[in-house]
Amino acid sequence: MSSDISYTTEEIAKMLKISKLTVYDLIKKGELPSYRVGKQMRVDAADLEAYKQRAKGTRTASIPVQAADNLPLSAAPAMNGVRPLVVTGQDISLDILVKYMEKGIPGVRPLRAYVGSLDSLIAMYRGESDIVSTHLLDGDTGEYNIPYIRKLLVGSSYMVVNLLSRQAGLYVQKGNPLGLGGWADLGRPGLRLMNREKGSGARVLLDEQLRLHSIRPQQIEGYEEEQTNHLGVAGKVASGEADVGVGIEKAAAIVGQVDFIPLIRERYDLVMLKKPENRAWIGALLDILRSEAFRKELQTIAGYDLSRTGEVLFET
Incomplete structure (x- = not known):
């Protein structure tokens, strides 16, 4: 029906x-x-x-x-004089940012798209997004985001601005009964993993760590099992359906009944294309990111490092 x-x-x-x-x-x-x-x-x-x-x-x-x-999305005409801006990513900080954009940037309508980091950058390359959030680790350099951005946005003029930093690591069952302590432990026989979807920052982090530690994904039980957000992964570990998962600290605190092992501080950045028609709203967005009001609201959320919020990290 x-x-x-x-x-x-x-x-x-x-x-x-x-x-x-x-x-x-x-x-x-x-x-x-x-x-x-x-x-x-x-x-x-x-x-x-x-x-x-x-x-x-x-x-x-x-x-x-x-x-x-x-x-393409970003090329769509303004409706009633209001230009839509597609903001991609899944962190709650983006929902807060959009609220400030709605109040503080006239002439734009921010639209949220809940898409993973890698898929978000691909969407920007295709002209389908305006503000991309990303947390992608390059295992060879230890650098976040910029190596991927430079490869995917070839020929484009863009700006990379920090939104926040946060702890990422392993979700384990309460009390950590298996004594897991690091990335190398993911190679243990019989360990049940709950994974994230392809294109997400957590999936890239896991795959890079497996590569660096010479662990074959095929040898991990549950590698093909996917959840579409951090809460889903933490929830599967908390319920006993998995022994371990990769994600951010905040989700463990929300789910409860699961422990978190911090292993890396990841940088969560915003990417914007430097087109002439974008200059006005990019300047207004930077003002929001650097404002005391925005920072104070993010400070109420545990696990966020705001020491570089609003800092331009890379610009072409």
Whole structure:
């Protein structure tokens, strides 16, 4: 039955032959009811059909949808003088940042896309995102983010700004009954892992550490089992369905009944393309990141290091 069917934003974009940005904008404005399953926004078939019927009955309602057809997200036209900005990433700090952007940057409408770090950079390369958050470790250099950005955004002019730093490491069962203490322990026979999805920063961190410690993914039970966020991984470890997972400290505190072993301080950065039309909002965004009000709000969340927040780390 149609009441049992739901669609992702990507599926809706293909069916209506519009850009994903238009779908996000319809959701943002309340014209297309949605709900989140993991990192995905979903829309029920009945709600989609109701929107289509309304659009057919109102000639002007179809104009913004058609105007964005086949355009990359960041190239979509402003609607009613307001430019949509797609902000990718999953950390709660981004939701707080978007709130400040809505109040402090006139003429823009920030839209959240819950996408992993690597996929976010690929989306920026394709012109499908405006502000990308990323925490990708390059195991050979020990550097976060910039090695990946330089490879993926070849030919682009961009700016890398720090949002925050945070501890990453291993989730283990309460009391750490297996005595796990570091990356090398992931090679133990019989250890059950809960993984993250491909393209996420935690997945890249795990794969880099396995490579550096000469551990073959195929020898780890559960390597192919995936969750789409840190809370899901921590929850599987807490319930006993897995012995270990990779993630950030904050999720362990939220889930409870799971211990956290900090192993690395990861840098969580923002990437923005330095196009002429972006200059005004980039300057306003930097002001927000460096403001006392924004920092004070982030300071209420345990586990964040804000010592470099708002610092331009790399610029072409």
